[in-house]
Amino acid sequence: MGYKIKDHSEKSAIGEPVVALSSKEQFLFFVEEHRGLVWGGILLIVVLIGGMVMVNWLSNQKQEEAWELQGQAQQLYLTRPLDDVDKGKSNIQQALGMFQDILSRYPGTPSAKVSSFLLGNSLMEEENYQGAIEAYTSLVQTHSQDQLLVGLVQQRLGFAQLLSGNREGAMKAFDAVLGNPQALNKDQVLFELAKLAESEEKTDEAVKRYTQLMQEFPLSPLSTEADLRVKVLAPEETPKAAEVGTSTGSEEDKAAPEIEDTPSGASGEGDLEEMGKED
Numbered sequence: 001m002g003y004k005i006k007d008h009s010e011k012s013a014i015g016e017p018v019v020a021l022s023s024k025e026q027f028l029f030f031v032e033e034h035r036g037l038v039w040g041g042i043l044l045i046v047v048l049i050g051g052m053v054m055v056n057w058l059s060n061q062k063q064e065e066a067w068e069l070q071g072q073a074q075q076l077y078l079t080r081p082l083d084d085v086d087k088g089k090s091n092i093q094q095a096l097g098m099f100q101d102i103l104s105r106y107p108g109t110p111s112a113k114v115s116s117f118l119l120g121n122s123l124m125e126e127e128n129y130q131g132a133i134e135a136y137t138s139l140v141q142t143h144s145q146d147q148l149l150v151g152l153v154q155q156r157l158g159f160a161q162l163l164s165g166n167r168e169g170a171m172k173a174f175d176a177v178l179g180n181p182q183a184l185n186k187d188q189v190l191f192e193l194a195k196l197a198e199s200e201e202k203t204d205e206a207v208k209r210y211t212q213l214m215q216e217f218p219l220s221p222l223s224t225e226a227d228l229r230v231k232v233l234a235p236e237e238t239p240k241a242a243e244v245g246t247s248t249g250s251e252e253d254k255a256a257p258e259i260e261d262t263p264s265g266a267s268g269e270g271d272l273e274e275m276g277k278e279d
Contacts, residue, residue: 066111073098096122129164151183187220
């Protein structure tokens with residue numbers, strides 16, 4: 001008689017319920033299985049954060065050191081004694097060396113931008129016009145996005161070009177300022193162009209520049225001086241700005257007799273006097 005061996009594996013497999021793990025449990029299970037990999041990732045993140053903090057701290061330290069050095073150089077440059085020529089030249093030379101040191105040691109910092117401009121100015125004081133041209137040109141190329149600064153630098157570049165004998169280069173630099181929509185020194189450039197034309201005995205061009213200055217920048221302090229120069233150079237010409245002022249004045253003159261015929265007690269000044277007496 002044969003015996004049949006019972007297979008209990010199928011029965012036990014069917015009988016055991018399948019347990020579904022939650023996402024949290026699956027994550028913990030993964031961490032348990034890959035403990036070394038997880039700790040390595042955590043360590044890498046900590047190192048990256050620490051590196052970023054260290055880089056930021058070093059950058060701030062560099063900026064502070066650059067500003068401190070730039071302040072010392074600027075102090076030397078601005079406090080030159082007027083009654084001691086040799087001392088003044090010594091100050092400029094020291095400041096010049098410090099500005100160059102800032103550019104070499106702290107490039108890309110905000111202090112380097114200021115130092116570049118003052119470096120060009122120092123070279124101008126030293127009558128090293130070619131060096132100043134190179135410094136200004138480099139500054140314009142490096143910070144071309146800062147249009148306010150570029151306008152100021154290009155004006156100084158024009159002066160350096162003029163003093164070096166390059167009139168064409170100077171006119172190009174001045175025209176760049178006039179074509180810069182964000183430049184705040186256009187009135188100064190127009191005045192310099194007018195003076196330049198006047199020195200070259202180009203009276204018509206000088207009058208044109210002075211008149212343009214008065215029309216486009218009537219509130220500029222240079223507008224009054226430009227008006228005086230036009231009256232000297234071309235007394236017969238009347239700028240449009242002056243015509244507007246004359247027409248406005250004539251209308252006020254027409255209304256003046258009506259005010260004069262009014263009794264003093266009805267005028268505004270009479271009312272103010274009576275109020276003063278009552279007080």
